[in-house]
Amino acid sequence: MNADGQVYVSLGQLMALQFQARGLSFIARQPRGSLLAGNHASRLRGRGLNFDELRRYQPGDDLRHLDWRASLRTGKPVVRSFTEERDRPALIVVDQRMSMFFGSVRSFKSAVAAELGALAAWMVFGAGDRVGGVVFNDERIDAVAPLRSRKRVEALCSRIVQHNQALNASNPDHEGDGQLDKVLQQCLALAGHDHLICIVSDFAGAGPRTLQLLRQLSAHNDVIALQVYDPLALNVPRTGQLRVTQGQLQVELAVQKQQVRQPLGDFLGGRLKAVASLLRRSQVPLLMFSTALPAADQLRDELGRRR
Template identity: 45%
Template sequence: MRDRAARMRAGLKEHGTPGNVADPRISVDLAHLRVLQAKARRITFLPRQPARSILNGRHASRLRGRGLNFEELRQYLPSDDVRAIDWKVTARTGTPHVRIFTEERDRPTLIVVDQRMSMFFGSELNMKSVTAAQCAALSAFRIHDQGDRVGGIVFGDQAIAEIRPGRSRRSLDAFLTALADANSLLSAEAPVSTPMPLNQVLKSVARIAKRDHLVLVFSDFDETDALTHKLVAGISRHNDLVLGLVSDPYTDTLPKGRRIVVSDGTLQAEIDTGDTKVHRRLTEMAKGRLAEVLDWQRLYGIPVLPLTTARDSVEQMAHYMGLAGRRL
C-alpha cells in the first residue's frame, strides 16, 4: 500500500515491479545510484567542453576550471612567457621578473539536490525527485573520477545534510548515502510539514562555496523570490554555477477538461481544468516559474539544464554535456 498512491500519482502500473522491490521510477536506493557510475563517463565537467555542450564557450557561461596557486617570483628566463612578467617588480629592481603560478591540484564541487515533497511528482517516466537524484549521482561520479573534490547539500522538507567536498571515496559515498536516505523519506503517506525554503539552502551554499567552487543545483526551484535572485547572483559571481531545472510534462502542458484533486495531506481541493480561466491561471503560473529560472542564464550568465521527468537521466545529461553519441 505504501507506494500505491505514488504509482497512481506517477501514472505507473502496479504490475511493473515485484512485490518487495522498490520501483526505481518512484524511489532510488544506494545500490541503484552506484549502478550509474559506469554511465557517468558519458559526461564531463572539465573546462574544455565538447562542441555541443551547453557549458562550452558558445553559451552564456563556461567552466573556468581550477584556480592557480602562487609559486614564486624569480628573474625572467628566455623560455618564460612574457605575459607572466611582473612589471612593478621589474621596474623596481631594474631586471625582468616573472610570477610563477601552478594549477591547483583539484577543485571543490558542491552538488545541491532538492528532495522536498514538491519533487515527489511524475506523470510519465520518473518522479522529479528520482531525476534529480540520478543526475546528481552521475555528476558526483564523474567529478570524482576527474580528480576533483566532491561534496554536497541534500535537503528535504525537514532536514538538510551537508557533506564538505573531499577527494576520498568516503566523501563520495557519504554524499550518495545522504541522497538515498533523503529520497527514501518521500512517499504518498509522508507527514505534512512546512517545506524548507530554497533560500535557506542557498545561504548554506554561499557559506560553504565562498569562491572557486563548481556548484551544481538540481531542483524544481519551487517558491523563488527576490532574495533567491540575489543569492543565485552572488554564488555565481565567485563560482561556476550550473542549474539543473527539473520539470514534468504534466505541469508544463496542463491537460484541459479534467478534474484534478490536489492535497497537502490534510486538506484537499478539486480543480476543474475545463474552466478556461482556471486552466489559464495554472498554466501561466507553471510556465512563469520555469521561464524565470531559464532567464537566469541571460541575467547572470548561468547555464541552465532543462531536465524533464519524461526522459532517461543519463541520456539527458549526455545530451547537454555534448557526448550524446557516445555509448558504453
C-alpha cells in the same frame, strides 16, 4: 520499499552511475552546441593556476609568461612558472522537498534530481576534485563536507537516498517557508570562494531573496543550476481527469474543460518561466531536465557531449 529508479532510488543505483558520468564535465571546453559554451564558459572557472617561481627562460617557454621587470633587473630573460590548482571543492545541492515528489510521465522529479546529484558527484570525483554536498527536504538540511574520496561520494549518495526514500504523499508540504533560501544561505557559509556549486532542484518557492543569494554565491564561486521539471507544466492534457495531491489533500480536476485546463496550464507554465527568468537575472547557467527522459541521457545532451 521498491526502489525502481522512477519514484524511489537506491544507493546501489546511484553508485552505479559512476560509469555513465565518465567523459562528462561541467568545466571542460564545451562544443559549440552546449549551453556552457560561449559566454557561459567564462563563468565556470575550472582549476586556476598558482604562481610557483621565477626562473630563467628556456627555449619553448610561453613568451606570455615573461616577467619583464625581473628580466630588466637581471639582464637575462626570466619567466614566471605556474602550477595547476588541484583538488577543487564542490558542493552538490540536491532538493528532495515534497514539491519534487511528483511525476506525470516516466519518473518523479525527486528521483531525477537524485540521479543528477549522483552523476554530478561522480563527475567531480572523476576530475580529481573534492566532493561534498547539501541534501534537503521541507524540514531538514544535511551537509557533507567536501573530500576527495570514493567513500565521501558514497556518503553523499547515502544522504540523497535517505531523503528520497522518506518522501511520502502524506508528508506535509512547506513550499512557502523559505527552505530553499535557507539552503543557499548555508552554502554561503560552507563555500567561501573557488567552489563549484551545483544546485539540483525545481526551485519551487524561489523569489527575490533567492536571486540575491545566488548572486552572492556566484560572486566568488562557480554556480550551475539544474532545474528539474515535469512535462505537465508545458502541456496539460486535454482529456480525462487529473489528480492533484498536496499532503493528504487530493483533488481531481476535469482538464477537458477549458475553464479548468487554461488556468492550470498558465499556472504551471508560468512558474517554470518565472524560475528560468530569475536564474537568467542571477547569471547562473541553467540546464533543464524533464522527468520524461533518463537523467544521464539528458545530461549528455545538455553538456553537448553526446557522441
